[in-house]
Amino acid sequence: MRDATVAATANKLFQACGISWVEDSYNHWSAVVKAWSVGSTRPVHDVDRHAIIYSIQSVDDAEMERVRDIEAKEDAEANGAALDILNGLRWVKHSWDRERDCLVTEVAIERQAGPGWHREGSISEIEARENAGQREMFS
Structure with missing residues (x-):
């Protein structure tokens, strides 16, 4: 399977499933790819399956990091506002x-x-x- 096909398949599966939010994302995405490969039109070899899993994991990790950054910024703003209130800042x-x-x-x-x-x-x-x-x- 070509790299572009692997990446496109990984993105489609990730968009369909969303962020895994589990510690062991390999097993999660392995199950997703196995379920997807059952309905595929051609057999998916182990090498291709592993390539798709690793590609999905990288997309998943990047999205989780992006969401965590947004949450951290929101928490910092909320904490800053709470400190301002406690310190009597107006x-x-x-x-x-x-x-x-x-x-x-x-x-x-x-x-x-x-x-x-x-x-x-x-x-x-x-x-x-x-x-x-x-x-x-x-x-």
């Missing part, structure tokens, strides 16, 4: 209200990802507050 956004003709300050305890939000007391927040107040003076 997030602030300043804007000018034209109707009331005054500076409006929004405060949040949880980390805010939108534009204009800054950690209270930071240089960025102080500059944003000054700019929001001065913006109206020059218009």
Whole structure:
């Protein structure tokens, strides 16, 4: 079996089954390939079967690593937000209200990802507050 055929078959089987999430993925994928080969139109030799299994394992490992990286980033963000709450950090956004003709300050305890939000007391927040107040003076 050619390498391209092995890779295509491995990708199709992986897409059909998804991530294995088991410690011994060789036995898992071996069972999947055996089940697939029963219905194949031509006999699959052991060399081809092993090549498909190893190809699926590499795709599986890469996908599991990608998912674990995403989960680790999400956990780090959640932990950072929890630490901010515990440490009493607040997030602030300043804007000018034209109707009331005054500076409006929004405060949040949880980390805010939108534009204009800054950690209270930071240089960025102080500059944003000054700019929001001065913006109206020059218009």
